[in-house]
Amino acid sequence: xxxxxxxxxxxxxxxxxxxxxxxxxxxxxxxxxxxxxxxxxxxxxxxxxxxxxxxxxxxxxxxxxxxxxxxxxxxxxxxxxxxxxxxxxxxxxxxxxxxxxxxxxxxxxxxxxxxxxxxxxxxxxxxxxxxxxxxxxxxxxxxxxxxxxxxxxxxxxxxxxxxxxxxxxxxxxxxxxxxxxxxxxxxxxxxxxxxxxxxxxxxxxxxxxxxxxxxxxxxxxxxxxxxxxxxxxxxxxxxxxxxxxxxxxxxxxxxxxxxxxxxxxxxxxxxxxxxxxxxxxxxxxxxxxxxxxxxxxxxxxxxxxxxxxxxxxxxxxxxxxxxxxxxxxxxxxxxxxxxxxxxxxxxxxxxxxxxxxxxxxxxxxxxxxxxxxxxxxxxxxxxxxxxxxxxxxxxxxxxxxxxxxxxxxxxxxxxxxxxxxxxxxxxxxxxxxxxxxxxxxxxxxxxxxxxxxxxxxxxxxxxxxxxxxxxxxxxxxxxxxxxxxxxxxxxxxxxxx
Ligand code: NAP
Numbered sequence: 001x002x003x004x005x006x007x008x009x010x011x012x013x014x015x016x017x018x019x020x021x022x023x024x025x026x027x028x029x030x031x032x033x034x035x036x037x038x039x040x041x042x043x044x045x046x047x048x049x050x051x052x053x054x055x056x057x058x059x060x061x062x063x064x065x066x067x068x069x070x071x072x073x074x075x076x077x078x079x080x081x082x083x084x085x086x087x088x089x090x091x092x093x094x095x096x097x098x099x100x101x102x103x104x105x106x107x108x109x110x111x112x113x114x115x116x117x118x119x120x121x122x123x124x125x126x127x128x129x130x131x132x133x134x135x136x137x138x139x140x141x142x143x144x145x146x147x148x149x150x151x152x153x154x155x156x157x158x159x160x161x162x163x164x165x166x167x168x169x170x171x172x173x174x175x176x177x178x179x180x181x182x183x184x185x186x187x188x189x190x191x192x193x194x195x196x197x198x199x200x201x202x203x204x205x206x207x208x209x210x211x212x213x214x215x216x217x218x219x220x221x222x223x224x225x226x227x228x229x230x231x232x233x234x235x236x237x238x239x240x241x242x243x244x245x246x247x248x249x250x251x252x253x254x255x256x257x258x259x260x261x262x263x264x265x266x267x268x269x270x271x272x273x274x275x276x277x278x279x280x281x282x283x284x285x286x287x288x289x290x291x292x293x294x295x296x297x298x299x300x301x302x303x304x305x306x307x308x309x310x311x312x313x314x315x316x317x318x319x320x321x322x323x324x325x326x327x328x329x330x331x332x333x334x335x336x337x338x339x340x341x342x343x344x345x346x347x348x349x350x351x352x353x354x355x356x357x358x359x360x361x362x363x364x365x366x367x368x369x370x371x372x373x374x375x376x377x378x379x380x381x382x383x384x385x386x387x388x389x390x391x392x393x394x395x396x397x398x399x400x401x402x403x404x405x406x407x408x409x410x411x412x413x414x415x416x417x418x419x420x421x422x423x424x425x426x427x428x429x430x431x432x433x434x435x436x437x438x439x440x441x442x443x444x445x446x447x448x449x450x451x452x453x454x455x456x457x458x459x460x461x462x463x464x465x466x467x468x469x470x471x472x473x474x475x476x477x478x479x480x481x482x483x484x485x486x487x488x489x490x491x492x493x494x495x496x497x
Pocket of ligand 1: 288327330349350351352353354355373374375378409410411412414422437438439460461463464465467
């Protein structure tokens with residue numbers, strides 16, 4: 001545990017009763033809450049005294065709507081409430097740097113410590129600008145300076161990490177979905193606090209993560225300067241299930257690692273990888289749409305990834321980034337655990353990145369493969385590369401009848417289009433094996449149809465878990481088996497029914 005760091009839970013209740021209930025709940029996670037007085041109906045010093053009596057330690061905050069507050073509170077009322085908080089010996093008051101009341105309140109803070117805040121709800125200014133803002137605030141000698149900005153890109157988080165490395169009496173992180181990693185990694189870079197919602201509908205700022213995720217999934221209280229950062233680089237990385245695979249294993253194996261979502265758009269990839277090197281991140285998984293686009297930015301690419309033409313794993317060897325691909329091994333393990341491939345005819349649907357990895361795996365097996373894809377030219381080209389057959393989508397019904405194993409490698413059926421299937425139900429019959437690599441949801445329409453038809457089915461998380469095992473071994477050097485990782489995955493992943 002890091003003694004200079006605390007997770008604070010904001011209390012954003014409208015009534016005294018609700019707030020007291022929330023304070024009691026929050027206490028099971030942390031001893032520090034933030035009383036957001038601007039969320040209360042008719043708050044007054046008497047009610048504040050009742051609230052403080054229920055808190056072990058509290059930050060008392062009372063923002064105007066321009067400062068991100070909920071209910072309009074006059075300057076006079078703000079002064080009255082924050083003075084009361086000081087008189088009642090609250091642990092902290094938090095006040096915006098440009099508040100009219102700041103000069104009068106600061107000298108009164110003796111037992112109560114002052115946090116003076118700068119919020120920017122539009123953007124993250126440059127490091128230079130933030131340093132100037134810091135100096136302006138710090139010249140007034142508050143105990144803590146709080147700088148919270150909006151991340152319009154994940155790269156903004158690294159500006160905040162630079163700022164944190166520079167000074168010690170700081171609380172700093174970014175708001176918004178793009179700011180998530182700055183909230184999680186706050187203790188790594190020296191922020192004295194980070195904030196977490198009591199539940200996902202009881203948050204006080206955009207992008208705030210709930211306390212359960214912060215503590216149980218990301219293990220934030222255990223993060224420190226030495227924590228190794230790994231994550232999944234994807235445009236919608238926040239939807240990835242990988243955090244449920246790797247983080248619990250890091251805990252089980254007592255490894256000081258954390259697995260994060262790296263939400264990176266195509267236009268942000270180059271800068272993100274510069275930051276990745278500069279901040280010495282340990283490794284990454286790579287997902288849509290970066291598996292091919294990332295290749296030119298890497299220093300080395302292993303033979304498998306080179307042959308497949310796509311990278312799904314990155315290792316950082318002292319600033320030298322190496323690309324690998326574990327999808328082939330993952331897919332082949334998933335298939336071979338469920339069926340004997342020898343002499344079988346396999347129909348592969350799709351001609352995307354994942355298809356390439358699977359065809360590369362199948363090329364060394366005693367199998368006959370036919371590739372079919374919506375864009376026929378891609379099926380023809382890819383099949384040609386591996387000396388396999390290709391087929392026409394119009395002949396799908398016949399092709400299904402003629403093949404023993406059908407593997408869907410397209411994204412059809414993936415959330416939110418969960419009722420779509422890459423094939424109709426006709427032609428599916430007992431004895432056939434149907435594998436879907438889509439894992440969100442696990443029970444895709446294709447899998448449901450195949451089960452109804454009496455086929456043997458292999459759901460997408462099988463490949464996901466097997467390929468993640470290979471990644472885990474690459475990043476940590478620790479062996480792990482399917483059940484060790486799979487049990488955590490099935491227990492923790494919050495699948496929609
Ligand atoms: P990709 O490179 O973008 O390829 C997508 C493929 O799906 C292409 O063949 C594309 O056909 C086809 N497709 C997309 N929409 C379609 C539609 N409406 N009708 C017919 N075909 C359609 O994506 P990827 O990286 O290969 O990933 C594909 C899927 O596999 C995703 O769901 C991904 O989550 C999953 N995946 C799972 C694992 C695992 O471990 N289980 C690993 C990797 C990927 P066109 O060529 O005609 O566009």
